[in-house]
Amino acid sequence: MITLLSTWTFGMSLAFVALGVFVSYKLFSFPDITTDGSFTLGAVVAAVLLQPGSDMAPGYDPAMATLAGMAAGAAAGVVTAILHAFLGIEPLLAGILVSTALASVNLVVLGRSNVPLTAATTLFDRAETMVGPTVAGFGLEAAVAGEVTRLALVLVVLALAITGLYLFFRTQLGTAMRAGGDTPTMARALGRNTGLLTVAGLAISNSLTAGSGALIAQYQGFADVQMGIGMVVWGMASVFLGSALVGPVRLGAALVATAAGSVTFRLLVASALRAGLDPDWLKAATAIVVLAALVAPRFLAHRGKA
Amino acid sequence: MLSLHNATVEFASPGGPQVRAVDDVSLTIPTGTFVVVIGTNGSGKSTLLGSIAGTVRLTAGSIRLAGHDITTWTQHRRAALIGRVFQDPRAGTAGSLTVLENIAVAACRGRPAGLQWATNGPLREEAAARLSRIVPGLEARLDQPIGSLSGGQRQIVTLVMATWRRPELLLLDEHTAALDPAAADRVVQATARLIREQNLTALMVTHSLAQAAALGDRLLLVHRGRVELDVEAAAKRRLTADELAGRFDRLRRSDQIDDAAAQTLAEAYV
Numbered sequence: 001m002i003t004l005l006s007t008w009t010f011g012m013s014l015a016f017v018a019l020g021v022f023v024s025y026k027l028f029s030f031p032d033i034t035t036d037g038s039f040t041l042g043a044v045v046a047a048v049l050l051q052p053g054s055d056m057a058p059g060y061d062p063a064m065a066t067l068a069g070m071a072a073g074a075a076a077g078v079v080t081a082i083l084h085a086f087l088g089i090e091p092l093l094a095g096i097l098v099s100t101a102l103a104s105v106n107l108v109v110l111g112r113s114n115v116p117l118t119a120a121t122t123l124f125d126r127a128e129t130m131v132g133p134t135v136a137g138f139g140l141e142a143a144v145a146g147e148v149t150r151l152a153l154v155l156v157v158l159a160l161a162i163t164g165l166y167l168f169f170r171t172q173l174g175t176a177m178r179a180g181g182d183t184p185t186m187a188r189a190l191g192r193n194t195g196l197l198t199v200a201g202l203a204i205s206n207s208l209t210a211g212s213g214a215l216i217a218q219y220q221g222f223a224d225v226q227m228g229i230g231m232v233v234w235g236m237a238s239v240f241l242g243s244a245l246v247g248p249v250r251l252g253a254a255l256v257a258t259a260a261g262s263v264t265f266r267l268l269v270a271s272a273l274r275a276g277l278d279p280d281w282l283k284a285a286t287a288i289v290v291l292a293a294l295v296a297p298r299f300l301a302h303r304g305k306a
Numbered sequence: 307m308l309s310l311h312n313a314t315v316e317f318a319s320p321g322g323p324q325v326r327a328v329d330d331v332s333l334t335i336p337t338g339t340f341v342v343v344i345g346t347n348g349s350g351k352s353t354l355l356g357s358i359a360g361t362v363r364l365t366a367g368s369i370r371l372a373g374h375d376i377t378t379w380t381q382h383r384r385a386a387l388i389g390r391v392f393q394d395p396r397a398g399t400a401g402s403l404t405v406l407e408n409i410a411v412a413a414c415r416g417r418p419a420g421l422q423w424a425t426n427g428p429l430r431e432e433a434a435a436r437l438s439r440i441v442p443g444l445e446a447r448l449d450q451p452i453g454s455l456s457g458g459q460r461q462i463v464t465l466v467m468a469t470w471r472r473p474e475l476l477l478l479d480e481h482t483a484a485l486d487p488a489a490a491d492r493v494v495q496a497t498a499r500l501i502r503e504q505n506l507t508a509l510m511v512t513h514s515l516a517q518a519a520a521l522g523d524r525l526l527l528v529h530r531g532r533v534e535l536d537v538e539a540a541a542k543r544r545l546t547a548d549e550l551a552g553r554f555d556r557l558r559r560s561d562q563i564d565d566a567a568a569q570t571l572a573e574a575y576v
Contacts, residue, residue: 168421172414175403175424179411182400186408189359189398190415190467191385 003270005147011266012154013219014234015259016161016212018242021235022258023165024077024205028181032202033095033232034080035209037102040228041076042069042210044110047223050120062123066214073210076102077202085195095232106225114224122218127153150219157215158259161208166252168204177201178251209235230283233290238262240293265289308335308358308475308507313367315353315531327353329531330367335509335524337474339538340501343511344518344550345528346557351511354528355479358509360384372474386416389468391481395460398467401453405444405463408452409433412467436466440496458489462496469500476501478510482517490514494521515554519547529557 017039024032049065059065076098083094107113128149135152136145168174180187180197187194209231217223242261246253269286273279315328327350335341345351356362358369360381368377371387392398399408410424434445441462452460461481468476478497482490498521501508512518518525525542527535527550535553537545 170424171421172410172419172424173421175407176411176414176419179400179403179408182402183397185392185397186400187411188382189385189390189392190411191382191417192411192419193380193382 007270009151011263013215015262016208017235018238018262020205020208035232036228037099038073038076038206039213039231042213043217043223045069045072046214069214070207070211074203074207077206081199081202085198116222316365340522342522349528350531351528387474389473393480398464406448412470476508515547515550
């Protein structure tokens with residue numbers, strides 16, 4: 001029961017990465033490898049701010065720490081977008097440069113490769129002090145009640161993020177961003193600075209990814225400089241899985257489907273691990289899923305013609 | 307009013323000398339004039355249009371539009387004054403957005419896009435009214451992705467978008483060349499109507515000599531980066547497609563193009 005709940009919580013926490021990749025890859029056709037670095041960046045910034053101070057003062061408020069992690073991620077996205085839009089560097093290379101640099105930044109910020117958050121007050125601790133007693137009132141055993149509380153917290157934050165993204169991308173600015181990502185010639189001809197739109201798009205995308213990193217660090221109780229490896233591929237797998245679940249749909253449904261894709265993928269991974277998949281092969285398996293999702297439509301179209 | 311003063315665009319051709327795609331062109335186009343631009347392939351007419359739109363920078367000379375010196379303005383800044391329709395309907399619209407969302411982006415042309423809801427009720431009503439006037443039935447497709455429209459319908463929506471807020475200048479770059487003849491006819495009619503109704507200043511590049519003869523108040527024939535022929539008013543009205551074809555023939559002969567190339571050109575322009 002707890003394992004299943006925890007799989008859901010984890011999948012929904014990672015759904016923010018999927019939403020970030022949805023924004024960069026689906027809306028802007030930008031394969032943004034910054035994702036790997038900004039996920040870790042969000043985690044380490046939050047982790048450092050959450051640490052109780054050296055003079056035994058309490059650490060920063062977990063909400064503030066998480067928002068700071070997101071802001072750091074947004075800054076990383078801005079750098080990648082500037083490298084591409086204003087310095088003419090290919091999207092993949094721009095992302096590689098920034099995520100490589102972030103590997104150093106993350107290590108310097110964290111101070112060492114792994115920092116536990118056992119002494120810190122996390123968002124999840126906050127949620128438990130606030131609604132824990134209410135949840136416990138339903139007669140669940142303590143461990144289950146705790147997991148339900150964590151799940152509820154992530155669910156609420158995720159719902160807010162999806163609603164916020166939907167509303168934003170339906171505004172004049174958000175619609176112009178989608179248009180610029182879809183057809184830059186059109187956006188420029190209608191007076192939009194597509195370079196700036198890309199900067200804004202990658203800032204949003206990487207702040208979501210970094211927010212996910214901050215959440216995951218608080219959920220699992222530590223930040224690690226390696227934790228972001230393969231995140232962009234994870235995000236793509238979730239986006240593809242989401243669109244495979246519901247087909248071509250409008251913005252709102254696509255955002256919900258992307259989050260659902262992340263949870264579904266997490267459930268698939270948990271089942272595979274249960275069935276005996278060596279965890280060492282997890283990233284390779286994820287890559288294969290993404291490869292299949294990329295190749296399958298072309299292969300099927302080919303067969304359809306033949 | 308649009309005016310070009312000694313406009314020149316030079317390109318470095320790979321391994322060769324500098325190519326003058328636009329060669330010292332000076333032009334004044336008064337407000338409300340519909341100008342048709344024709345020319346052979348590589349004549350520089352698309353570069354000329356691009357230099358006005360801001361996709362190509364002038365090597366020398368200057369461009370003024372509606373009282374502004376726009377020579378050094380970026381493309382998106384010029385868009386505040388200029389509406390554009392491209393040859394490829396896919397270049398002028400965002401295929402994954404709905405028709406109404408595309409129009410919403412056009413409605414913000416030349417002003418900052420804010421955090422207001424893009425596709426509000428008044429916009430929807432006006433979009434339905436404007437589209438149904440030109441293509442009855444198109445207003446029913448406002449909420450469909452614009453990519454689901456036919457090329458001709460999509461080009462008509464692009465025209466409506468380019469003229470949603472009255473532009474100081476409308477640039478049409480062979481905007482019917484990618485369409486089948488029937489769709490091209492409908493788009494040409496819609497173009498002529500919108501230009502007339504809004505009394506727009508327009509520059510239309512076309513490959514169709516029939517369109518060139520039938521449309522516009524003024525005609526420019528561009529060849530080797532220069533304006534070889536500039537006729538307007540009564541002289542423009544008397545001009546026939548046959549006379550234009552004759553003009554093209556003489557230009558070709560003066561260039562001593564070989565027969566095979568002449569054949570290719572003849573096929574391209576009739």
